[in-house]
Every structure is written in C-alpha cells, then in structure tokens.
Amino acid sequence: MAEPLISVQEMQLWLEKVMAWGQADSPDNQRDICLHLSRLRDFLQKLLTHIGSMSSTTEAMKTLPLLGQFLGQLCWIPYVTADAPSRALLFQCLWGLYSEHPDNAMERKANQWIRKVLCQITTDDDDGAAQALLMDVGLPPAEYHLKVLKKTVALLRENIGKSCSSPCGISQRCSCDRILATSEACVPLVTCPEAASLIGALLQTPLTCTKAALSEDFLDALSSAYSCQRLSLEEQAVVSLWYHSLSSLEEAVLSLLESVLANTRPTPQRLEQQLAQSLLPKACVQHCSIFLVVNDIFRFTLKQAEENESVRRLIQAFTSCFLRELALQEPRKRVPLKAFFPQSPQSLLVPLLTKPSEMPQDAWRHHLNWLSGSLQRLAEEEEDRDGDGSTRGHHKLFEAWFLLVRCAHWVEVAIQLLVTAGSEDCSLLLWLLSFYHHPTNRGHHRDEQLVRIKEAWDHLHSVFSVVGHPLPVDRLQSLAALLSSQPQLPSPAPVSILNLLVNSAVFSQQSLNASTEIFHTVVDRSGLVEEAACALSSLELRLNGGSCSSSDANRVHLRIKALQNTLAHMHAHASTH
Structure with a gap:
C-alpha cells in the first residue's frame, strides 16, 4: 500500500473547519472562509494527488476514512463552490473516487453517492435557508445553480480530453477511467440543454483504450x-x-419501418427524403456494424412480408441512399462492399450494385441476361435440393433475391427493355421480372405467374403497335382483367403488368395521344390509379438518375408529365363522385 500524502490528523483538522463553516452564517464565518480559501485549494490539490496515487477507491478510503465526509460537507458550502478553482478541484476529487468497475459494496455505494451529489448540486435547491445563503453570496439561486451546472459541464469536458492513446492493463489505472465516471455523472443531465455539447463529445470519444467505455445507464438515459x-x-x-x-438503433429502424408501412403507397421521392432525414443511410456508411443491424431487421421484415410492395420500396430506397452516401465517402475510408454484404452471393454483388447509369445502355441487355441466367441457375439448384430437405440452397437463393430487391433498378431496366424489344428473345427478362415478385415456386406459383405476365406482355405489344383507330377493345379489356383479377391489390402479377403498361406508355413509339388513351382506359377499368401514379414516380426518379439517353430525355419526360396529368384528372373525377 502506498504511503499516504495526507495524514489522518490533517484530514481531521480540515473536516472540523469545514463543519464549522457549514453550521452558521455569520460575518466572522464568512471572513474565516475567505482567509482559508487559498490554503483549502492547496489542500484539495494535495488530496487530488493522493487519490490519483491510490490503486482503487477502496484503498483511498482506507487511508483517509474521513475523505467522503469531508468532500460531502464542502459540496454544500456556497462560498466554496462559488469559487471556480476550489469547485474545479472539489469535482476532480469526486471524479477520482469514482470506480469504473466497483469491486465491493463500498465502491458501489460511493459511486451512487457521487452521482447523487452531482445531481443535487446541478438542480435547484428548495431549502429556504440555502437559498437565503446564496443571496448573501450575491447570486440568485437559479443563477447560482446555472453557473454550477455550466462549470460542471466545462470540467467534465476537460476530463474527456485527457484519455490515453494506448490500451492499458486490467490492473492499471489510467485517465480513461474518467470517461466512464463522466458518463455516469451525466445521467441526471441528459435533458439539460447546457450539457448537449458535453454529451456529443462523450459519444464521439475515440475508443482507443478498453477502459474508455460509456456507462450503460448513460446510454439508456440518452x-x-x-x-x-x-x-x-x-x-x-x-x-x-x-x-x-443497439436498443436505440433498433428503435430508430423499427420506427422508420412503422412510419413507412403506415403509408401504403409512399412516393419514391418522399421515401428517399424520409430516409435521408432519418440519418440511417449516413450512419450505415460510417459504421459497418450499424449497416449489418439494419440489414438484419430488413431481412427479417422481408421474410415476414415477401409480397408487401411498401417493404420492398423501402429496402430499395434505403439501398439507393446508402450507395449515394458511400460514393461521397473518401476512398481511403471506404469499407469494401463485401463487409457490408457478407451473406450475399459474391459473384452477384458488384453486378447488381452497379447502377445502370454507370454502364453504356447498349450493354444493359447482355448484363441483364447474365444476371437472369445466374439467378435462374440458383433457383434450379434450390428446387433440386427440395427433395433432400436441405436448407442451404434456400438461404442462398433468398440472399440472392434479397440483393435483387435492394437493387430493383435492374428489374426496372428489364421492364424498359421488354417494352422496347423488337424480335429479340426476351425469355430471360420475363423470367427475371417473375422471379422478382415470386422468388420460389413454393406458395408463390412462379410458373403460373410467368404465364400471366407473358400474356400481358403480348397484349401490350399488340395494343401499342396499332397505328390509328380504332384501338383493339378486346385486348384492352384483357389487360384490365389481368390487372384486377386478384382481389388483394397490389398483388405481384398486377404490379408487374402495371409496370409493363407504364413503361409501354412512356417508351413505345406509339403517338402520345394514343398512348395516353390506352393508359387511361386500362388504368380506369382496373381501378389502379394510385398504384399507376406510384409506378410513374418510380420511373421518373430512376430516369432522373441518368438512366435515359440525352436524345430521348425530353420526349420521355414530356410523356411522363402527360400521363401524370391524366392520372390527376382521373383522381379528381373520382373524388367528385
């Protein structure tokens, strides 16, 4: 045990002096405090050195049994705490006695007492005598407590800057002990505006040492x-x-999910704006561990609601915002994509995460055929495994589909190519569109849905190839029937067919008037006005991102605007009836 720097007798003398100061408020007492303030500061500095030389709070208390009583008495003498140097030394002594990992009941009780003292010292005191005493010092109680609070915060900020730069052994005491003590002391201050900068500094303290941890109570209170x-x-x-x-992160993600799912048809633009305001994409770029937690929540939600279009749109919009934030990060700080997507099939990772605008348009079909072929092989392998009860293939296929849902911009490009295709074989593109909405045949009836989508595609090619009037009424009626044949909308096949209709109206060579008439007739008969508006908004958002040649941009955007006006008139007409 280290030789104490202060004797028990010296501590006894100072304790008696301080107790006398606290028992009466008289001119003689005030003069005595003023006369002894300088010596008190010297003693507190000596006491601080003594505490720092001890290996633990237990040892410090054993060498000076009256230490806690002495510091406690000083905290309630305004003439002492109003003196900035004395107050700073007093608080530093309290921090020094705080145990990062209390080993016994005495240290736990000391920690509890220190937190209580800090809480009381930085909040209003209703005791009339104490308030009168503060008035004698020349400070109104509210102003005094505010000054104490600000000084406390300033002192705590100083402690944060004193963390060490390298890990310390378990038995060693280092300045990083103060980080935990400081965060504990902040628990009663978390809602004080004056402590905002301190809280921010604590949260952003580099974890260079294992001892530079934040209190769980502090994090829970925050x-x-x-x-x-x-x-x-x-x-x-x-x-x-x-x-x-982790609990705060999970709550933020679940709150976002709840707000998105409450609005069954959010526009893509509104969704991306909501995500940007949530800070989650930015946080995921900065910390891969945050991304993995968010990803797990999305994965679980998607498994529970595979056919929910709002969930898919959220996941796609989130990935888009995340990739945009990732591109803004300095290359030397950027984490490899593999770390963010460890469960995704690595052969598909870069091809799917690459944006259509990042490659020439004449390469899109080859790229999509390769993606469709790769996914089709995975699906066939899974179906072959169904007989032996293996779940590995199911997991691999789900992760591939999960990645496709994240990167649904390629599905949108496939739809665009389907409606602009000539005599080329489009079987792989049709399969990709069906797979996106029906990742397995178990319960999803992918093969049956593929037949429905191909039938709608044939109808659309026929309708949008007609030159002049009259339009083929039977084909329009068939399209409307395919869109509204399932009772729960928007179900997968109608969503696919609706996207084919929207893209046909935008990209076909049919005249604008004829395209608008076809679009209006089919949407009106199917009753999918809001769903069509959402599909148009999604297409517009993708094209604004550069997925349209400059020569076609004006024509395409004019057609989108005309179709949006048509939907607005349909919605207004429906509202008046």
Missing part, C-alpha cells in the same frame, strides 16, 4: 430522452448514439 424528443442532438452525436446503443 436513448429514452431522445426517443421522447426531450433531447436534441447534432447529427454526428445521433450516429454515435446508435453505434454505442
């Missing part, structure tokens, strides 16, 4: 206050909170 909107944090502090607190 999560609770933030979710109840009683705490305002800067963007980077929110990201850091999610990094430190």
Whole structure:
C-alpha cells in the first residue's frame, strides 16, 4: 500500500473547519472562509494527488476514512463552490473516487453517492435557508445553480480530453477511467440543454483504450430522452448514439419501418427524403456494424412480408441512399462492399450494385441476361435440393433475391427493355421480372405467374403497335382483367403488368395521344390509379438518375408529365363522385 500524502490528523483538522463553516452564517464565518480559501485549494490539490496515487477507491478510503465526509460537507458550502478553482478541484476529487468497475459494496455505494451529489448540486435547491445563503453570496439561486451546472459541464469536458492513446492493463489505472465516471455523472443531465455539447463529445470519444467505455445507464438515459424528443442532438452525436446503443438503433429502424408501412403507397421521392432525414443511410456508411443491424431487421421484415410492395420500396430506397452516401465517402475510408454484404452471393454483388447509369445502355441487355441466367441457375439448384430437405440452397437463393430487391433498378431496366424489344428473345427478362415478385415456386406459383405476365406482355405489344383507330377493345379489356383479377391489390402479377403498361406508355413509339388513351382506359377499368401514379414516380426518379439517353430525355419526360396529368384528372373525377 502506498504511503499516504495526507495524514489522518490533517484530514481531521480540515473536516472540523469545514463543519464549522457549514453550521452558521455569520460575518466572522464568512471572513474565516475567505482567509482559508487559498490554503483549502492547496489542500484539495494535495488530496487530488493522493487519490490519483491510490490503486482503487477502496484503498483511498482506507487511508483517509474521513475523505467522503469531508468532500460531502464542502459540496454544500456556497462560498466554496462559488469559487471556480476550489469547485474545479472539489469535482476532480469526486471524479477520482469514482470506480469504473466497483469491486465491493463500498465502491458501489460511493459511486451512487457521487452521482447523487452531482445531481443535487446541478438542480435547484428548495431549502429556504440555502437559498437565503446564496443571496448573501450575491447570486440568485437559479443563477447560482446555472453557473454550477455550466462549470460542471466545462470540467467534465476537460476530463474527456485527457484519455490515453494506448490500451492499458486490467490492473492499471489510467485517465480513461474518467470517461466512464463522466458518463455516469451525466445521467441526471441528459435533458439539460447546457450539457448537449458535453454529451456529443462523450459519444464521439475515440475508443482507443478498453477502459474508455460509456456507462450503460448513460446510454439508456440518452436513448429514452431522445426517443421522447426531450433531447436534441447534432447529427454526428445521433450516429454515435446508435453505434454505442443497439436498443436505440433498433428503435430508430423499427420506427422508420412503422412510419413507412403506415403509408401504403409512399412516393419514391418522399421515401428517399424520409430516409435521408432519418440519418440511417449516413450512419450505415460510417459504421459497418450499424449497416449489418439494419440489414438484419430488413431481412427479417422481408421474410415476414415477401409480397408487401411498401417493404420492398423501402429496402430499395434505403439501398439507393446508402450507395449515394458511400460514393461521397473518401476512398481511403471506404469499407469494401463485401463487409457490408457478407451473406450475399459474391459473384452477384458488384453486378447488381452497379447502377445502370454507370454502364453504356447498349450493354444493359447482355448484363441483364447474365444476371437472369445466374439467378435462374440458383433457383434450379434450390428446387433440386427440395427433395433432400436441405436448407442451404434456400438461404442462398433468398440472399440472392434479397440483393435483387435492394437493387430493383435492374428489374426496372428489364421492364424498359421488354417494352422496347423488337424480335429479340426476351425469355430471360420475363423470367427475371417473375422471379422478382415470386422468388420460389413454393406458395408463390412462379410458373403460373410467368404465364400471366407473358400474356400481358403480348397484349401490350399488340395494343401499342396499332397505328390509328380504332384501338383493339378486346385486348384492352384483357389487360384490365389481368390487372384486377386478384382481389388483394397490389398483388405481384398486377404490379408487374402495371409496370409493363407504364413503361409501354412512356417508351413505345406509339403517338402520345394514343398512348395516353390506352393508359387511361386500362388504368380506369382496373381501378389502379394510385398504384399507376406510384409506378410513374418510380420511373421518373430512376430516369432522373441518368438512366435515359440525352436524345430521348425530353420526349420521355414530356410523356411522363402527360400521363401524370391524366392520372390527376382521373383522381379528381373520382373524388367528385
């Protein structure tokens, strides 16, 4: 045990002096405090050195049994705590006694007491005598407590900057102990605006040492206050909170899912705006571990709601925002894609995550045929395994489909190519479209749906190839029937057919008037006005991202605008009846 720097007798003398100061408020007492403040500061500095030389709080308390009582008495003497140097030394002594990992009941009780003292010292005191005493010092109680709070926060900020730069042994004491103590001390302050910068600094402290941990109580208090909107944090502090607190991150993702699913037909533009405001894509780029948690929640949700279009749109929009944020990051800081998608088939990863705008348009068909062929082989392998009860193939195919859902821009490009195709074989593109909505044949009836989609595709080619009037009424009626034949909308086949209709109206060589008439007739008879508006918005968003040649851009956007006006008139007409 180290030789104490302060004797028990010296501590006894100072304790008696401090107790006398606290028992009466008289001019003589005030003069005595002022006379002894300088010596008190010297003693506190000596005491701080003594505490730092001890291996634990237990040892410090054993060498000076009156230490806790002495510090506790000082905390309630305004003439001492109003003196900035004395207050700083007093608080530092308290931090020094805080145990990162309390080993016994005494250390746990000391930690509890320190937190209580900090809480009381930074909140209003209703005791009339104490308030009168503060008035004698020349400070209104509210102003005094605010000053103490600000000084406390400033001192705690200093502690954060004193962390070490390398890991320490378990038995060693290092300055990083203060990080845990500081976060514990912040628990009662989390909703105080004055502590916002301190909280942000704590959350963003580099974890260079194993001892530079944040208190679970602190993280729980932050999560609770933030979710109840009683705490305002800067963007980077929110990201850091999610990094430190799994429960806070999960709550943010589930809240996003809930808000998206509450709106069954959010526009793609609104969805991306909502995602950007959530900070989640940015957080995922900064911390791969956050991305993996978000990804797991999306994976589970998709398994539970495979046919829910809103869930798919959310996952696609999230991936788009994530890839955009990733592209903005400095290359030297960028984490390899494989780390973000460890379960995805690696042969499909880069081909699917590559955006259509990143390659020449004349390469799209070859790229999509390769993707469709690769996915088709995976699907066939899974179906071959169905007989032996293996689940490995199911997992591999699901992960491939999950990645396709994330990168549904390639499905949208496949639809565009289907409606602009001439005499080319489109069987692989049709299969990809069917697979996107029906990843397995078990319960999804992919083969049957493929027949329905091909039938609709043939009808659309026939209808949009007609020159002049009259339009083939029987074909239009068949299309409307295919769109509305299933009772629960939007179900997979109608969604595929509706996207084919929208793309045909936009990209076909049919005149604008004729295309608009076909579009209006089929949508009106099927009753899918809102779904058609959402499909048009999604197409417009993709084309704005560069997936359209400059020569076609004006023509295509004019046709989109005309179709949107048609839907607006249909919606207005429906509202008046």
